[in-house]
Amino acid sequence: MKNPPPKGLIRNMVSLCGIVMAAFGFVAGAGLIAIDIQTHFDNPYTGIFTYMVVPALLAGGLLLILLGVLRERRRRTRNEAACERLPVINLNDRRQFATFVTVVVVTLLFIAISVVGSYQAYHFTESVEFCGKTCHSVMKPEYTAYQNSPHANAGCTRCHIGPGADFYAKSKLNGLYQVYSTLFNKYSRPIPAPVHNLRPAKETCYTCHWPEKFFGAVELKRTYFRADEENSPWTIQMLLKVGGGNPKHGHAQGIHWHVSGRNKIEYIATDEKRLEIPWVRMTDETGNTTIFQTSGKQLTPDQVAQAEIRTMDCIDCHNRPTHQYPSPERVLNTALANGVLDGGIPDIKRNGIEALDGGYATEAEAMEAIRQKLADAYPEGGPAIEKAISTIQYIYSQTIFPEMKVSWREYPDHIGHMITPGCFRCHNGDHRDAEGRTITRDCNTCHSIIAQGPGRNVESISSGGLDFQHPEDIDEEWKETRCDECHTGVPVL
Ligand code: HEC
Ligand code: HEC
Ligand code: HEC
Numbered sequence: 442m443k444n445p446p447p448k449g450l451i452r453n454m455v456s457l458c459g460i461v462m463a464a465f466g467f468v469a470g471a472g473l474i475a476i477d478i479q480t481h482f483d484n485p486y487t488g489i490f491t492y493m494v495v496p497a498l499l500a501g502g503l504l505l506i507l508l509g510v511l512r513e514r515r516r517r518t519r520n521e522a523a524c525e526r527l528p529v530i531n532l533n534d535r536r537q538f539a540t541f542v543t544v545v546v547v548t549l550l551f552i553a554i555s556v557v558g559s560y561q562a563y564h565f566t567e568s569v570e571f572c573g574k575t576c577h578s579v580m581k582p583e584y585t586a587y588q589n590s591p592h593a594n595a596g597c598t599r600c601h602i603g604p605g606a607d608f609y610a611k612s613k614l615n616g617l618y619q620v621y622s623t624l625f626n627k628y629s630r631p632i633p634a635p636v637h638n639l640r641p642a643k644e645t646c647y648t649c650h651w652p653e654k655f656f657g658a659v660e661l662k663r664t665y666f667r668a669d670e671e672n673s674p675w676t677i678q679m680l681l682k683v684g685g686g687n688p689k690h691g692h693a694q695g696i697h698w699h700v701s702g703r704n705k706i707e708y709i710a711t712d713e714k715r716l717e718i719p720w721v722r723m724t725d726e727t728g729n730t731t732i733f734q735t736s737g738k739q740l741t742p743d744q745v746a747q748a749e750i751r752t753m754d755c756i757d758c759h760n761r762p763t764h765q766y767p768s769p770e771r772v773l774n775t776a777l778a779n780g781v782l783d784g785g786i787p788d789i790k791r792n793g794i795e796a797l798d799g800g801y802a803t804e805a806e807a808m809e810a811i812r813q814k815l816a817d818a819y820p821e822g823g824p825a826i827e828k829a830i831s832t833i834q835y836i837y838s839q840t841i842f843p844e845m846k847v848s849w850r851e852y853p854d855h856i857g858h859m860i861t862p863g864c865f866r867c868h869n870g871d872h873r874d875a876e877g878r879t880i881t882r883d884c885n886t887c888h889s890i891i892a893q894g895p896g897r898n899v900e901s902i903s904s905g906g907l908d909f910q911h912p913e914d915i916d917e918e919w920k921e922t923r924c925d926e927c928h929t930g931v932p933v934l
């Protein structure tokens with residue numbers, strides 16, 4: 442043999458470091474993955490270590506080995522011009538054969554582990570733990586609200602990524618930027634909504650719900666507690682005309698008419714939160730289009746041409762299907778209605794709201810101040826007061842997140858119209874078409890009140906729909922003024 446293959450190329454510092462690194466990565470990775478398959482990590486950092494740091498070590502180690510070999514070869518051949526460019530492998534040589542078999546086996550094992558590992562890594566980066574807990578302080582509001590919501594078992598990715606590799610890749614690229622902005626404290630507080638790159642609802646919500654499935658009406662019964670000394674209850678019971686229906690079996694109707702069949706509603710919002718909607722275009726089942734505009738803020742054709750026209754989908758009403766931050770007034774009504782908070786404590790509704798809505802800078806400060814304010818309001822103390830204090834502190838921790846500046850004020854919910862403009866963004870009676878017809882504000886279009894009045898239980902008197910009775914005498918104001926101009930989530934008076 443003219444040129445015996447160079448031996449021991451691997452015996453150099455760089456390759457040796459690589460071997461140590463790769464061996465560590467290999468053993469640690471195999472062990473950790475085996476543990477995860479058996480017990481499932483719920484700590485995101487263990488997951489990040491197993492599926493990101495360890496594989497990086499392994500791959501880095503292998504690269505170093507290769508680099509070392511190449512360097513060593515270059516060093517040795519610098520003076521031997523005659524040497525072939527690539528090593529000659531002779532499988533009849535027993536030592537070379539053994540090396541060859543080892544390399545093949547290690548490579549196959551590496552590939553096998555990578556397959557299992559990347560499958561696990563895929564699942565891991567899709568898990569609620571990864572999305573909700575990794576940057577704990579940033580995602581705390583969304584994660585907490587999610588856990589209290591009807592979608593608590595849906596998983597973040599079912600709404601935020603949806604099926605398919607393209608959105609998976611997109612979301613991970615986007616995620617890299619998020620990691621950067623978290624590390625360098627560059628993210629905005631609160632995180633801006635609406636989410637502009639949210640995947641269209643057809644590809645997310647529709648995997649579990651679709652308009653053809655909705656039918657008829659759902660009953661809504663709410664008890665409100667006034668901000669008076671007795672925390673007087675007032676109950677309203679109504680049928681919400683959810684509607685929808687399959688256009689194949691007839692005309693779609695009711696609330697889900699907007700997203701049924703061939704109906705299309707498009708709109709232009711002039712503010713970032715999509716609360717001001719001066720322009721609406723409706724295309725009905727037969728293809729006729731009608732444009733509605735508010736008289737106050739008519740857009741010029743130029744402005745319309747330049748504006749972003751959005752087609753209404755689920756998110757334009759259900760913008761808070763899972764990240765719900767109810768107002769103090771709402772949560773206290775619920776707590777009083779189901780008895781978690783004792784309605785026998787005088788003025789607890791008003792005092793509770795005042796304790797919650799203190800403009801605190803941190804959660805710790807809020808906890809302390811809530812205790813202080815309520816202790817001052819009820820100097821006599823006692824177990825009922827103690828329980829009220831801890832309940833209200835708990836309510837705060839679940840609904841208001843001062844570090845991220847998150848509360849009901851920042852994230853208005855578009856369902857309904859009492860404390861946010863919601864449906865009245867379009868249905869306030871001031872959007873007109875060319876012939877002067879308005880988008881309806883008739884109270885019976887969307888719901889029929891079947892019972893209302895003081896107390897926790899009111900006799901159901903009508904199935905046809907009662908005229909609304911405003912609990913406080915404000916004349917006919919509620920017929921003209923938007924409810925949310927007086928009701929803001931804290932007491933009106
Ligand atoms: C039922 C569907 C759904 C699930 C499940 C869900 N989200 Fe969301 N999320 C939304 C929608 C819809 C928005 C957009 C709201 C908007 O555009 O106004 C949103 C917005 C967000 C925002 C932007 C800030 C905000 O509150 O609007 C963050 C951050 C977020 N989600 C994180 C998460 C995390 C973390 C999880 C899992 C713990 C999760 N989401 C689960 C539907 C969902
Ligand atoms: C993984 C399946 C899944 C996905 C995806 C999903 N949902 Fe849901 N949704 C559910 C389940 C389960 C419920 C609870 C049903 C129940 O309580 O009877 C629910 C309940 C709801 C409710 C009723 C809430 C209530 O208070 O009772 C609304 C509204 C809703 N989803 C809207 C949405 C919207 C909007 C999206 C898309 C952003 C979405 N969902 C995506 C599974 C899903
Ligand atoms: C025009 C506003 C609007 C649009 C658009 C809309 N919804 Fe709804 N949806 C409502 C209202 C209002 C309710 C009544 C329940 C409530 O008040 O939360 C409701 C109820 C629901 C419910 C509970 C139904 C039940 O029978 O309890 C689900 C699930 C739901 N919507 C999903 C969707 C999905 C998915 C889309 C998109 C295809 C969608 N909605 C589009 C306004 C809307």
Ligand code: HEC
Nearest residue numbers: 694695696698708723758856857864866867880881886887
């Ligand atoms: C972007 C504007 C817009 C928003 C927001 C909006 N709607 Fe509508 N809605 C329309 C238009 C346009 C029509 C058709 C004109 C009409 O019927 O007056 C309509 C019609 C309806 C109808 C009658 C459907 C039928 O049976 O013919 C109902 C019910 C309804 N909306 C409920 C709601 C509810 C509930 C909300 C809030 C959760 C809401 N809408 C939010 C634009 C909107």
Ligand code: HEC
Nearest residue numbers: 663677856857858859864868881882883884886887909920
């Ligand atoms: C475009 C549809 C629509 C119209 C028009 C409408 N409402 Fe509503 N209203 C809703 C929806 C949807 C809800 C349920 C909100 C929820 O689930 O929290 C609601 C809730 C309510 C509630 C319960 C308040 C709450 O949020 O707890 C009252 C009271 C009410 N409506 C009164 C009226 C009156 C009075 C009118 C007429 C001036 C009216 N509504 C017109 C859609 C409508």
Ligand code: HEC
Nearest residue numbers: 665666667668675859912913915918919922923924927933
């Ligand atoms: C001019 C201001 C004003 C307008 C507009 C208004 N309200 Fe009220 N509302 C009040 C006052 C004041 C109270 C009594 C508050 C209290 O006792 O805590 C009240 C009380 C209520 C209550 C009893 C629960 C509570 O918060 O005390 C309900 C329910 C209610 N209003 C619904 C509505 C609805 C729905 C609309 C729109 C259709 C509306 N209001 C419009 C001023 C208004």
